[in-house]
Amino acid sequence: MTAIRAWALRSSAGWLFGGLCVIVAAVIVSRSGWQWQGQWAVSWGAGTSIVLSPLLAGVVAFDVHRFLTPGLRLLTASAQRGARSVVALVVVLTVAAAVPWFAGMSTTSVRAAATGAPPLMTTWLVYVALGVAVLGAAASVGLLVGTLVPHLLAGPAAAALVYVGPILVLPLGLQGILSVGGATGPTYGMVPNPTVVAATLAVNLSLMALCSVAALGRLGLRPSFGKALPIALVIVLAVSLVALVSSDPRTRSLTGTTDVVCTGTSPETCGPTDASAVLEVASRDLEDASSRLTAAGFTFPDEYALDAPTMPADETRGLLFVDPTTLQGDHMSEWDRGLTLATPAACPEFYGDAVPVELLDAQAALSLWFVAALSTSEDIAPTDPDTVAAVSTLDALRACDSSALPDWDYATR
Amino acid sequence: MIALRPGRWLTTSAVLALLAVTGWLSRTTFVTVPLLQERLPAPLLIAIAVAAVATTPLHETFPDLVRTLPRARTVHALGVGAVLVLACASMYPALATSTRGTVDQQVALPLFLLLLGVALVGVALFGRATPLIVLALGLTTLPVMTAPGNPVTATLAALPDVVAATMMLGAAALLLARGPRREHAR
Numbered sequence: 001m002t003a004i005r006a007w008a009l010r011s012s013a014g015w016l017f018g019g020l021c022v023i024v025a026a027v028i029v030s031r032s033g034w035q036w037q038g039q040w041a042v043s044w045g046a047g048t049s050i051v052l053s054p055l056l057a058g059v060v061a062f063d064v065h066r067f068l069t070p071g072l073r074l075l076t077a078s079a080q081r082g083a084r085s086v087v088a089l090v091v092v093l094t095v096a097a098a099v100p101w102f103a104g105m106s107t108t109s110v111r112a113a114a115t116g117a118p119p120l121m122t123t124w125l126v127y128v129a130l131g132v133a134v135l136g137a138a139a140s141v142g143l144l145v146g147t148l149v150p151h152l153l154a155g156p157a158a159a160a161l162v163y164v165g166p167i168l169v170l171p172l173g174l175q176g177i178l179s180v181g182g183a184t185g186p187t188y189g190m191v192p193n194p195t196v197v198a199a200t201l202a203v204n205l206s207l208m209a210l211c212s213v214a215a216l217g218r219l220g221l222r223p224s225f226g227k228a229l230p231i232a233l234v235i236v237l238a239v240s241l242v243a244l245v246s247s248d249p250r251t252r253s254l255t256g257t258t259d260v261v262c263t264g265t266s267p268e269t270c271g272p273t274d275a276s277a278v279l280e281v282a283s284r285d286l287e288d289a290s291s292r293l294t295a296a297g298f299t300f301p302d303e304y305a306l307d308a309p310t311m312p313a314d315e316t317r318g319l320l321f322v323d324p325t326t327l328q329g330d331h332m333s334e335w336d337r338g339l340t341l342a343t344p345a346a347c348p349e350f351y352g353d354a355v356p357v358e359l360l361d362a363q364a365a366l367s368l369w370f371v372a373a374l375s376t377s378e379d380i381a382p383t384d385p386d387t388v389a390a391v392s393t394l395d396a397l398r399a400c401d402s403s404a405l406p407d408w409d410y411a412t413r
Numbered sequence: 414m415i416a417l418r419p420g421r422w423l424t425t426s427a428v429l430a431l432l433a434v435t436g437w438l439s440r441t442t443f444v445t446v447p448l449l450q451e452r453l454p455a456p457l458l459i460a461i462a463v464a465a466v467a468t469t470p471l472h473e474t475f476p477d478l479v480r481t482l483p484r485a486r487t488v489h490a491l492g493v494g495a496v497l498v499l500a501c502a503s504m505y506p507a508l509a510t511s512t513r514g515t516v517d518q519q520v521a522l523p524l525f526l527l528l529l530g531v532a533l534v535g536v537a538l539f540g541r542a543t544p545l546i547v548l549a550l551g552l553t554t555l556p557v558m559t560a561p562g563n564p565v566t567a568t569l570a571a572l573p574d575v576v577a578a579t580m581m582l583g584a585a586a587l588l589l590a591r592g593p594r595r596e597h598a599r
Contacts, residue, residue, distance in 0.1 A: 012542065019546075023553045027448075030560040050448040051552045058545045066541070151424055152472065156465050156544040163552065164458075170445055182448035325561065 003088035010067070011089055013096040016059050020097055023055075024048045024104035033325030035111045036278050037186045038119030040324075045108030046127045047182025049101055049134050050166075056097040056135060057142035058159030060090055064146025065154040068219070077220030086143070086219060087212070094139040101131055105181075117277035126192045130180040133204035138162050138178050140211035147218040173245050176200035177207070186324055188308040189259070189272030196247045202240035209233050260311070262303070266290065269320055271306030278322045279306065282340070285332045286320075289341060289374055296380040297391045301344045301398065315400055319343040334371050342366035347400035358402040365411035366393045386410060421470045422495075428466050429503040432459055436507025449559045456507040456521040461551030464528035465544040467500035471536045472543075473593050489592060493533070493585055500529055520569035524554065526577035527569075530584035537587060540594040 007013070027048045034044040067089070068076070076082035105127065109119050145158035166179045176196070210233040217230075262270040264283030267290060271279050282304070290300045304320040305311050321340050326333035332340075342363045349356035369390050373380050380387055389408040396404035439455035446453050471492055482488070504525055528547050535543030558565040 015542070019549055023549060026553055027556050030557040030563060047448045051549075051556065054552060055545065055549050058548060062542065062545060152421060152469055152541055153424060153428065153466065153544070155542075156462075156548060159545065159548050159552075160462060167444060167446060170447075179447050184448070184450040 003085045004092055007089045007092040011063050011092055012059050013092050016056070016093060017096040017100065020052055020055065020100040021103075023051055024100045027051060028104055028108060031184070031325070033186075033323070033327065034108060034183075035115045036117055036324035036327065037188065038109070038112045038117045038274055039123055039190060040183050040186050041108040041112035041117070042105060042119045042124055042127050043181035043183035043187070045105035046101070046131050046180050048104050049131055050163075050179045050182050052097050052101050053134055053138035053178050054159040054163035056093060057138045057145070057162040058155040059097075060093050060139050060142030061146035061149070061158035062155030063089060063093065064143055065150065065152070068147070073219055082219075083216055083221040086216065086221065090139050090143050090212075093142075094135055097139075098132065098135050101135065102128070105131065115277050116280070117274065120191065120274075123192060126197050127181060130176065130197065130200060130204070133201050133208065134176075134178055134180045137204040137208040137211070140208040140215070141178070144211040144215040144218070147215045174241070176244070177203055186275070186278075186308075188275045188306060189311070190309075193247065196244065199240050199244035199247060202236060203244055206233050206237040206240060210237060266302070267300055267318070268303045269306070270303060270317070271311060271320065272308060275306050275308065278324055278327070279320075281327065281330055282320055282322050282332055284330075285337055286340065289337060289370075292374070292380065293341070293370075296382045296387055298394055299398070300341065300394075304340060305346070315345045315347060317346060319346050334375060335367075337374070338367040338370035339363075341370045342394070342397065344394060344398040345400055347397075349400060349402075356402065358405060359397065359400070361411065362393050362397060362402075362405050362408075365408060366390055366397065369410050421472075421474070425466060425469045426499065429463065429499055432463050432466070433503040433506050435459060436463075436504065440507050446555060448556045451559060453555065453559070454521065457524065457555065459507045460504060460521050460525035461528060461548065461555075463500055463503045464525055464532050464551065465547040467496055467503070467529065468532040468536050468543060471496055471533075471588070471593055472541050473596055486592075490589055493589055496533075497529075497585060520558070520566060522574055523569050523572045523577040524551075526574070526581045530577075530581035533581070533584040533588045536593050537591040538594060540596055 028045060031044070034040045064086075068086070076085055079085070109124060112119060141162055142158040145161065146154050148154075149157055151157075162178050166174075166177050169177060177200070180200075210230065213230055213233065259273045260270055261273045261276050261279065262268050263276065263279045264287060267283075267286055269279045269283040269286065286304065290298070294300070301316065301318040303316070304318040305314075306320045306322065318340065321336050321343070322332055323336055326336060347356065347359060349359055369386065373387075373390075382388075386408075389406045389410070392404070392406040393408060396402070396406070436456060436459040439459070442455040443452035444455050444458065446458075471489075508522055508525075528551055531550060532543055532547045535546050539546055554565060557563055558569065
């Protein structure tokens with residue numbers, strides 16, 4: 001405890017903590033939309049590790065270079081508990097980085113819960129475990145670089161290594177090394193893939209242990225187990241890397257679930273359970289819009305299914321498009337609402353090899369018309385030529401029949 | 414050579430040369446960066462790295478000894494000039510020949526000049542932690558500036574290169590006036 005207290009006062013932990021708090025806040029508020037899905041919120045909050053990890057590695061290397069002078073290294077190597085002192089420095093700095101990271105992830109989780117999209121506890125715990133492993137690994141890389149590079153550039157070198165390393169291994173299908181989370185879009189109906197999580201944890205933990213052992217060895221603090229531990233760690237690292245690369249699908253860290261929830265009545269909106277917050281918003285908006293349009297002669301499907309990879313598409317249900325980043329308050333964007341109303345069926349042609357140009361053109365024109373018609377408070381005249389053409393277009397799109405589309409030039413006017 | 418080694422000039426020059434070559438090779442490359450939706454032009458990363466590394470020789474090497482030298486201020490002024498030349502020369506291959514078609518490519522030069530300015534001020538105010546402060550600013554800027562509708566990219570894109578260069582030179586003047594921050598002797 002004495003070493004921890006001493007390093008807490010002497011090291012750069014205070015500056016690191018303050019700086020990282022500002023950085024975490026800046027990164028988290030830079031985007032919106034994540035609060036509408038628990039999984040995305042946790043991943044976005046945890047994603048600050050992509051900036052935090054390199055800086056933690058840099059500061060550890062900087063402090064190791066600054067404090068562990070040749071004289072102090074001699075003293076440390078000869079001291080009975082020398083290794084503990086070095087480990088204490090790394091622990092203090094890691095905690096100084098982990099607290100802002102954890103606070104950021106907790107903030108996004110609480111914000112999502114307040115929006116009605118709380119993250120699953122298992123997902124949250126997985127990200128906590130991954131984050132701790134990632135920050136520990138980054139700190140250990142910083143420790144190793146700090147002991148190897150006797151130069152002021154040790155800090156930037158460690159930071160660059162931890163930042164660029166994960167980018168360089170991305171093409172190999174390796175995700176989650178020295179960074180965790182960072183989703184920039186919703187992942188409806190997806191949960192962490194246990195195989196990938198286990199392999200990612202093993203990679204980061206073995207990297208952390210290997211770098212720590214190598215750094216302590218470099219400082220003359222050789223553990224009593226000789227070469228057995230480093231060899232075992234190299235084997236574990238290699239096996240876990242192979243497991244991570246060969247995970248199927250190898251770059252997917254998430255796997256789909258089949259749980260579906262429906263909200264609303266006319267129309268009903270359905271989607272994965274973790275999309276319930278956006279489904280409620282969409283259901284309200286579509287109900288208001290369809291009640292106005294039905295009076296003008298439009299017939300909409302009883303059910304819309306969220307356009308998500310885990311949702312089966314069929315012709316009896318419309319497709320629901322909701323981009324959480326464009327939600328305005330508690331309302332869909334007018335473009336999402338128009339596109340959803342103009343897609344009353346998930347036609348098989350949409351998923352075929354040939355592009356259904358006529359259907360897509362009609363969908364685009366109808367979507368534009370819906371946006372314009374719903375943007376005013378005036379009643380929609382059923383006898384207006386555009387309204388008649390729009391009704392016919394919607395019916396043709398519901399039947400997925402391009403031959404029934406009217407000759408309507410609304411989009412090109 | 415004896416003066417160059419403790420002054421970190423050799424190592425810094427070698428790293429900057431490596432960054433210049435990397436910048437030249439990747440001048441038209443876009444890289445996938447975690448936490449970002451779109452791919453980023455590699456010169457942006459090179460700009461952050463050059464700004465973080467370039468001012469390393471300006472930190473005091475022998476604090477007590479330097480103050481006894483009669484030409485310390487002149488040597489320091491020459492050092493600041495040399496750092497500016499080295500930094501700009503290292504950044505030139507990445508920027509001069511790259512197409513500046515996208516907004517992200519357009520902001521590379523002002524971002525580099527501003528970060529270099531921060532680094533110069535940092536040498537005077539923050540001391541040896543400056544490279545990490547520049548890295549922290551640069552790495553935080555990337556996810557923030559690529560967020561939809563953010564004001565950072567618009568501000569950087571609207572900032573004329575001349576203004577950014579003037580701000581950087583102002584930072585250099587501040588460093589010349591104040592000198593590097595005195596480090597505690599170990």
